[in-house]
Amino acid sequence: MSRTWETPGGVHPPENKSQSMTQSIGHLPIPGTLVIPLHQHIGSPSKIDVTIGQTVLKGQTLTTVTNSNNLPVHASTSGTVIAIDDQPVAHPSGLTAPCVTIASDGRDQWIEHAGITDFRRCGPLDLLQIITDAGIAGMGGAGFPSATKLSPSKDKAIDTLIINATECEPYITADDAAMREKAQDLIQGIEIVCHILNDPKRVVIGIEDNKPQAIKALRPYIQESSIEIVPFPTKYPSGGEKQLIYILTGREVPSGGLPIDLGMVCLNIGTLIAIKRAVIDGEPLISRITTVTGEACGVNRNYEVLIGTPISHLLTHNEFDENNCSRLIMGGPMMGFSLTSTDVPVVKTTNCILAPGHSEIPADTPAQACIRCGLCAEACPVSLLPQQLFWYAQAKDQERLEAHNLFDCIECGACSYVCPSNIPLVQHYRNSKGEIRKANIDKIDADNARQRFEFRKLRLEQADEQRQAKREARRLVTEQARATSNTSQPGSSAADIIAAAQQRVITKQASPEQQKAKFERAVLAAQSRLQEAEKRLIEATTNGSKQQQTICSASVESARQKVDQAQYRLRELTE
């Protein structure tokens, strides 16, 4: 058996997995309407391709892919498009997003489709195209487009394929059920991915030891192959991609990096089964296995659910008792989020609908002060100091938050789980991450603005310098000219120069009448300036500061002197 490594921290919440494993995977009647969000993966949404009133068949694409980080969505059953608009979707903040609503016709009629009989004859790129066209995104939770993950890259060869069968969140059994009942599909999916990756050196299924039946179900299929099954002790959150990689290989994904940096790729059970269906059966991703569980549901079971099925449809078919439900959670109790409405649809990443009773998961108790007990630091699987992060999150000290590696937090919720003061730590971290991201964007904007401003300043300065240089050049030219004329004249003493200048001024001046008129204008202008200054002084004395008064009285004084000077000059001229 392969060696495993142990991650630091972790918690052991009650598993609560047996309730939903008493029955096999069930099927529900087709709901009357399906709401299919256009954006169910990480990346940009694709472009809508149907119109209202159009009839669609099961498996028909509803959108076209416009760029490489797009994924299409498909009609999950046959029927008519009745609306294309914003609908509430599964989101912690209860946001709405563009969706296609289909009224099903009940016939569930497939579009013509065909799989590939021998995928080994296809090149990796063709297979990746099929995976993209089938709209397959990571079904464990993040929704990263699978084809992008598997795309070959020149400098990063993949030598390890890790299959994440951990399913460490309490209550959720979707992957467990899939392994028990669809082991063959899973193995075929793995074989397809191995073919795409050009047979990686190591293929390993990482699974917690609380799923012995799943391990037993898989064993017969891997006898002949090189696929390893590596069970390891159950501990939350071993199913985090980074944690699983460490457990299985003892290596750590560098901070800010991806598993591919270590030559590894990690895929979820549901994703591999979807890949098998896309390639071998030619079926796009239009359904998934979802656990419906919790005390408020009379029936706890896994279902093969069509994407777009409203949560209310799941609940009504599971004897949901609204009065006994403390909250409705999409995902597990650790990382899931509360739903505000039962109208939201199941999407590609919906692995669980949890409807706990009041005693099962009680309503939030008010948070008390952090006493820095350090239980959170012991529970943290990535060795952060959650209490310090909380402290700095409250202080909004972004520098310290980053120095304490806030962005390495995987938001697993182990710290909140152990906190004796019931502090919702993860919410604080999510909030701080958002604030820092926004601050970084703002900083880039500000940097750009500053660069623009500095460039403008530089440009103006350069223009100014050019003008100065021209002026200087002109001055030199005139000086030289003057120097040549002066040297031709005798007796070029300072007095002579002044006399010559005065002479030039006088010759430039027009008749005495004109001169008189000019001086009179000067007197008038000076007088009006004086009046202006006096007015300001009065204003300043009534309601200005002392400093303003001094400034104003000084300007009045200088204006008065200028009037005197102008009058003196005028008198000189007339006398």
Add this chain to the structure above:
Amino acid sequence: MQLVLLSTLPGFLALSYQFGWGTFINLIIAVVTSLIAESAMLALRNRPIAFYLKDYSAAVTAVLLALALPPLAPWWVVVVGSLFAIVVAKQLYGGIGYNPFNPAMVGYVVLLISFPIEMTSWITPISLLPEGVTHPGLWESLSIVFAGNTPIDGVTGATPLDLFKHSNGLVVDQIYQNEALFSQASFAGVGWEWVNVGFLIGGLILLKTRIFTWHGPLAMLGTLALMSILFWDGGSSDSPGSPIMHLFSGASMMGAFFILTDPVSSAVSNRGRLIYGALIGLLVYVIRAWGNYPDAMAFAVLLANFAAPFIDNYTLPRTYGHTDRRKATEKQEEE
């Protein structure tokens, strides 16, 4: 917190058996004063009173202070200490979770510096009382505490650490022979050894229930033991005493398990707590051996409280995916 209170029981019982009713009276005065002070401060700060009283933190502070004070101390000593601990050391800094210093130890140090006489007159352990003298009964104890009556001769006496501090010129063997405190002791010093054993038991219960980790207490006791082994010069007249005596005298066990484990004022990471505990152990020994005070737990803890943020700065754990540890004040490199 309730568990912490319960775990002080062995230590409390040992103190009461050895020194009479005084500790019990201290406890009542301290708890009542602290709860009133806490309520008043919370009311002034417009905080929900019942919500915060229910966390038992004020009660824990009061109990720890009461256990540290000499039995039969005048009532106002206990009141002043409790008030200072709750009002100044805790609430003025923002209440639970925000106090940089251990409130009980702040209260204790204020009393030790302000009222040295009251704070250093300890009671004689029960087995060393002179012929015909008993510890005062409950009624008599109350009159001593509240009315200021003086207890009869022989009821008060020195502690083992006092004896060592003030026994210049005697080699250790002589002290051990001459002083009943040691000659009649089982292993460390009459009375005190059992008080320390009591707190050790309580501490081990808390350790077992994972209220705190082993790092701080073990580092503190380990360092104290190491220091006393290093400087135990075979028992000359300059010797500061044997390792066993240091571990089982004064506030060693109470400090290790009940004082330095206060999470609010200690270092935060496990590595940090090792350093923090070791620093306290070192300071306790240094002050006991070469300082002016016979015991040093309160001073050592407060000094280490000062150092806690500094220790934190250099003891960040290595986060997943990082190749080295960071310092908290280290700036992110510009990318």
